[in-house]
Amino acid sequence: MDTKKIKMPYGITGEKIQEVEREVPITEPDGWPVNAQLKQVGKSIKRLDAEAKVTGAARYTSDMQLPGMLIGRALIATYPSANIKGIDTSAAEKLPGVYGIHIMKNEDDREYPIIRYAGQPIVAVAAINEDIAEEAIDLIKVAYERKNFVVDIEKAMTPESPIVYEAAVEQEESEGGEEIAEGLKLEGNVRGPNQGQPRGELEAGFAAADVVLEQTYRTQVQTHNALESHGMIVDWRPDGVTIYASTQGTQGVRDEFADLFDLPRSKVRVIVEYMGGGFGAKHGLGTYGGAAGHLSKMTGRPVKMMASRKEEQISQGNRPNSIQRLKVGVTKKGDLTAIEQESYGTAGVGLGAGVGGVAQGMYTCPNFRTRQYDVFTHAGPGAAWRAPGAVQGIFGLEQMMDELAEAIDMDPMALREKIDPSRIRKAARKMGAERFDWSRRKPKASDTGPIKKGIGMAQSSWWRIHNLNATVEVKLLRDGALEVRSGVQDIGTGTKTILAQIVAEEFGLQTEDVMVRIGDTLFPDAPGSGGSQVTASITPAARNAAYQVKMKLFDQVAKILEVDASTLKLENGMIFSTKDSSKKISFQEASKKLPVSQITATESRTPEYKGDYLHWDLGSVQFAELSVDTETGHIHIDKIVAAHSCGRPINVRQVESQINGGVIQGISYALYEDRILDRNTGHMVNHTLDTYKATYAADIPEIDIVLLEDYNAKSSTDAYGIGEPANIATAAAIANAVYNAIGVRIREIPITPDKVLKALNQV
Amino acid sequence: MEDKHITPKSGITRRGFIKGAGLTTVGSVALQSGVFAGTEKTEEVKKDLGPDAVNITMNVNGKIRKLNIEPRATLAKALREDLQLTGTKIVCDRGSCSACTVWIDNTPVNACMTFAMDVGDKEVTTIEGLAKNGKLHPIQQAFIDHDASQCGYCTPGMIMSTAHLLSRNPNPTIEEVKHATRGNYCRCGTYPHVFEATLSAAKKMK
Numbered sequence: 025m026d027t028k029k030i031k032m033p034y035g036i037t038g039e040k041i042q043e044v045e046r047e048v049p050i051t052e053p054d055g056w057p058v059n060a061q062l063k064q065v066g067k068s069i070k071r072l073d074a075e076a077k078v079t080g081a082a083r084y085t086s087d088m089q090l091p092g093m094l095i096g097r098a099l100i101a102t103y104p105s106a107n108i109k110g111i112d113t114s115a116a117e118k119l120p121g122v123y124g125i126h127i128m129k130n131e132d133d134r135e136y137p138i139i140r141y142a143g144q145p146i147v148a149v150a151a152i153n154e155d156i157a158e159e160a161i162d163l164i165k166v167a168y169e170r171k172n173f174v175v176d177i178e179k180a181m182t183p184e185s186p187i188v189y190e191a192a193v194e195q196e197e198s199e200g201g202e203e204i205a206e207g208l209k210l211e212g213n214v215r216g217p218n219q220g221q222p223r224g225e226l227e228a229g230f231a232a233a234d235v236v237l238e239q240t241y242r243t244q245v246q247t248h249n250a251l252e253s254h255g256m257i258v259d260w261r262p263d264g265v266t267i268y269a270s271t272q273g274t275q276g277v278r279d280e281f282a283d284l285f286d287l288p289r290s291k292v293r294v295i296v297e298y299m300g301g302g303f304g305a306k307h308g309l310g311t312y313g314g315a316a317g318h319l320s321k322m323t324g325r326p327v328k329m330m331a332s333r334k335e336e337q338i339s340q341g342n343r344p345n346s347i348q349r350l351k352v353g354v355t356k357k358g359d360l361t362a363i364e365q366e367s368y369g370t371a372g373v374g375l376g377a378g379v380g381g382v383a384q385g386m387y388t389c390p391n392f393r394t395r396q397y398d399v400f401t402h403a404g405p406g407a408a409w410r411a412p413g414a415v416q417g418i419f420g421l422e423q424m425m426d427e428l429a430e431a432i433d434m435d436p437m438a439l440r441e442k443i444d445p446s447r448i449r450k451a452a453r454k455m456g457a458e459r460f461d462w463s464r465r466k467p468k469a470s471d472t473g474p475i476k477k478g479i480g481m482a483q484s485s486w487w488r489i490h491n492l493n494a495t496v497e498v499k500l501l502r503d504g505a506l507e508v509r510s511g512v513q514d515i516g517t518g519t520k521t522i523l524a525q526i527v528a529e530e531f532g533l534q535t536e537d538v539m540v541r542i543g544d545t546l547f548p549d550a551p552g553s554g555g556s557q558v559t560a561s562i563t564p565a566a567r568n569a570a571y572q573v574k575m576k577l578f579d580q581v582a583k584i585l586e587v588d589a590s591t592l593k594l595e596n597g598m599i600f601s602t603k604d605s606s607k608k609i610s611f612q613e614a615s616k617k618l619p620v621s622q623i624t625a626t627e628s629r630t631p632e633y634k635g636d637y638l639h640w641d642l643g644s645v646q647f648a649e650l651s652v653d654t655e656t657g658h659i660h661i662d663k664i665v666a667a668h669s670c671g672r673p674i675n676v677r678q679v680e681s682q683i684n685g686g687v688i689q690g691i692s693y694a695l696y697e698d699r700i701l702d703r704n705t706g707h708m709v710n711h712t713l714d715t716y717k718a719t720y721a722a723d724i725p726e727i728d729i730v731l732l733e734d735y736n737a738k739s740s741t742d743a744y745g746i747g748e749p750a751n752i753a754t755a756a757a758i759a760n761a762v763y764n765a766i767g768v769r770i771r772e773i774p775i776t777p778d779k780v781l782k783a784l785n786q787v
Numbered sequence: 788m789e790d791k792h793i794t795p796k797s798g799i800t801r802r803g804f805i806k807g808a809g810l811t812t813v814g815s816v817a818l819q820s821g822v823f824a825g826t827e828k829t830e831e832v833k834k835d836l837g838p839d840a841v842n843i844t845m846n847v848n849g850k851i852r853k854l855n856i857e858p859r860a861t862l863a864k865a866l867r868e869d870l871q872l873t874g875t876k877i878v879c880d881r882g883s884c885s886a887c888t889v890w891i892d893n894t895p896v897n898a899c900m901t902f903a904m905d906v907g908d909k910e911v912t913t914i915e916g917l918a919k920n921g922k923l924h925p926i927q928q929a930f931i932d933h934d935a936s937q938c939g940y941c942t943p944g945m946i947m948s949t950a951h952l953l954s955r956n957p958n959p960t961i962e963e964v965k966h967a968t969r970g971n972y973c974r975c976g977t978y979p980h981v982f983e984a985t986l987s988a989a990k991k992m993k
Binding site for chain 1 (some may be wrong): 867872873876878883884903913918931938939941964969970971974977979980
């Protein structure tokens with residue numbers, strides 16, 4: 025491939041930004057300067073779809089009504105473990121208004137599904153409305169052959185436990201960013217270990233330490249609980265299938281649907297214009313998408329199948345829990361000598377309950393070993409949940425770092441300064457600590473009254489994920505209108521708006537001048553919104569496509585102005601020659617003179633430009649200030665300072681919105697949320713929103729965001745994501761602050777008042 | 788009953804596995820679809836439906852609308868399904884998330900906890916009725932300016948709560964804004980921008 029050499033900014037806000045040279049494909053534009061010198065990119069541009077959202081005009085999948093549409097509802101399992109001997113649908117079949125019944129199967133050689141958790145969908149019914157579908161569900165009789173079950177992770181690990189799967193199972197990758205380990209051993213309900221990438225010699229490492237600490241940390245199961253539940257409308261017609269999906273990946277839905285029904289992908293179209301939250305759980309077709317497909321195929325009508333709130337909480341995904349044992353050695357000077365990690369987690373009948381790679385990769389330490397096990401229980405399947413694994417792993421690791429710092433009488437920030445190789449976190453620590461005023465930190469349990477204040481911090485790490493399967497088409501029409509088209513979806517992060525900003529910047533126009541059409545597989549393929557990969561993947565493709573359209577326009581203009589196309593520039597709506605400024609034409613005029621009615625270009629993400637990163641990961645540092653009421657055990661979060669990087673920020677306000685959201689979900693995880701299964705029945709007891717406690721308005725502290733710009737010169741936009749990084753460090757920062765407040769360490773979340781009071785009783 | 792042991796063939800694939808996990812469905816059991824597929828059934832169905840639907844009128848966003856609804860229909864369902872006013876969202880369907888907040892005679896209520904028939908001659912205002920004469924309500928504009936929605940699903944309910952606050956309290960403190968939105972669940976965590984937007988709208992409305 026032909027290449028050219030360009031200059032690009034390299035460095036972090038607050039430091040001197042250098043210029044580096046990169047060799048890039050000749051089809052790509054020159055490097056942008058830093059954000060301060062740009063007009064659309066790096067600015068807080070209003071969301072293009074904000075007006076639709078504030079007026080109620082935005083139509084979500086759950087809002088859609090198609091002509092002749094049937095409503096699907098599911099019958100879910102009453103018992104957590106059973107074989108089904110028979111399903112009698114005869115009464116339901118006779119109910120007027122019922123059009124189709126579909127029995128779900130999970131073993132190809134069995135007539136009925138094997139039941140592995142209470143709430144598992146068994147039968148789907150399509151009827152003319154929801155009420156009749158529900159009546160039909162009530163008329164269906166299922167003969168269960170009940171079996172023993174286990175919902176408690178520690179019981180499931182014992183040799184006498186009932187078994188969930190009798191043969192080895194494998195996990196398939198979703199686009200949620202979770203780690204996948206293949207071919208692991210299954211013994212009883214315990215699968216593993218995933219050993220990551222061990223290094224060095226543990227024993228020698230521990231021998232070299234002055235202090236070795238060993239602790240166990242526990243995290244709970246957290247449900248995603250998006251406002252719009254999982255679901256789809258499938259409209260199966262002889263000439264092709266159209267699916268309206270509440271999804272965070274149009275392409276993934278299309279591909280799974282096509283595979284399931286043995287259709288060419290070209291015959292399946294997936295559309296999502298607005299979707300009401302996903303957080304990792306809405307990749308792929310899902311139970312209800314598949315059921316709607318069968319029912320629509322069978323009835324010849326569109327079928328809408330959305331999960332109820334209860335089903336959403338039970339069967340549509342969750343963040344697995346964890347029991348993590350960490351043993352870490354440190355010298356008096358604050359050098360880590362060895363990290364040993366062992367973890368068990370349950371994703372119910374699913375996989376992916378590890379604690380991620382943060383202990384392996386974040387800090388300098390010559391000797392490392394991890395053993396991560398998945399434990400099957402008779403509970404709903406886990407799914408990727410904003411920074412899968414890392415959120416759990418950091419809760420343990422970052423408390424351990426504080427415990428080590430205390431053991432060697434070092435400030436927690438000073439220890440991290442010593443062991444953390446990341447230039448980005450170094451900058452984030454400095455700027456965050458100034459904003460937060462870390463220097464006011466007092467010794468633990470210093471306050472004398474019943475309300476004790478504490479402050480703490482924690483760091484996080486997430487990969488700079490980008491996906492080469494990210495394609496964008498840019499189209500210029502003769503009236504000067506610009507359209508951007510991609511199959512990528514906007515799940516609330518603002519993807520639509522940033523695509524317009526990128527293209528507007530390239531053409532010297534305003535963001536609102538650019539029409540963005542996304543969320544439809546009619547347009548070029550793009551990745552799912554997972555792993556914080558979309559911005560890093562799709563924005564370079566958009567800029568490269570816009571650049572190609574501009575070059576084609578310049579070729580036309582060069583003929584009109586009789587100049588060399590390579591001398592042309594487009595600024596503030598004018599195209600002019602840099603050699604002779606009298607040779608100029610407005611962008612509008614030039615568009616009118618197009619020989620055909622449109623110019624289009626379609627470009628994909630190209631590999632990262634060769635050259636150093638400032639650091640390989642997307643680092644963050646978060647600080648928490650809180651008050652613990654030692655009489656009630658209640659914790660009030662007073663303030664969070666969140667210092668983050670996401671490469672070149674494209675829309676600062678939208679990045680801040682996502683950081684706020686990550687922090688708030690982190691507070692919720694640290695203090696409130698907990699999926700509770702009844703050990704006697706296997707049922708989730710708190711599936712309603714009033715019993716599944718999460719953060720509401722009254723719980724929201726002041727959140728102060730420090731947003732770094734870090735220029736790595738790796739793509740034509742140099743942008744990365746923020747979704748997962750924002751959610752990782754909060755719970756550990758809160759746990760560290762609780763310790764600073766009360767002087768007792770609580771190593772298990774959620775830190776509910778009963779745990780605080782119990783801990784205080786130990787003093 | 789005998790307790791049968793399952794001995795599935797070894798090495799279930801992920802495809803097989805996720806079927807069991809309930810993350811997808813597979814294998815159509817086309818239950819004599821012909822039995823159900825009669826499209827001509829629609830008419831007779833209506834007659835068979837429990838307590839009959841009744842005709843009512845309702846004042847929604849200043850317009851008198853005719854509705855044919857079953858007595859069990861909630862206001863939220865009637866607005867969404869019969870009037871296509873889908874800005875009002877149903878999330879929990881039990882009064883604990885406020886996504887369905889509308890006003891009845893200028894008082895916020897959970898439309899999922901209100902029977903449509905109980906509205907009577909009172910006036911219902913939904914998110915679609917907040918903008919007047921093509922001009923957004925100041926709180927709507929403030930939500931746009933302050934990026935106070937992410938996925939946007941809670942936004943109509945948030946706006947109905949905060950717009951009502953401003954109608955009775957032109958100078959709210961942030962604590963009063965939190966109080967007014969204390970029942971509105973936002974999973975994206977957009978609350979800080981909602982608070983900012985509300986305080987800013989209050990200033991602009993003076």
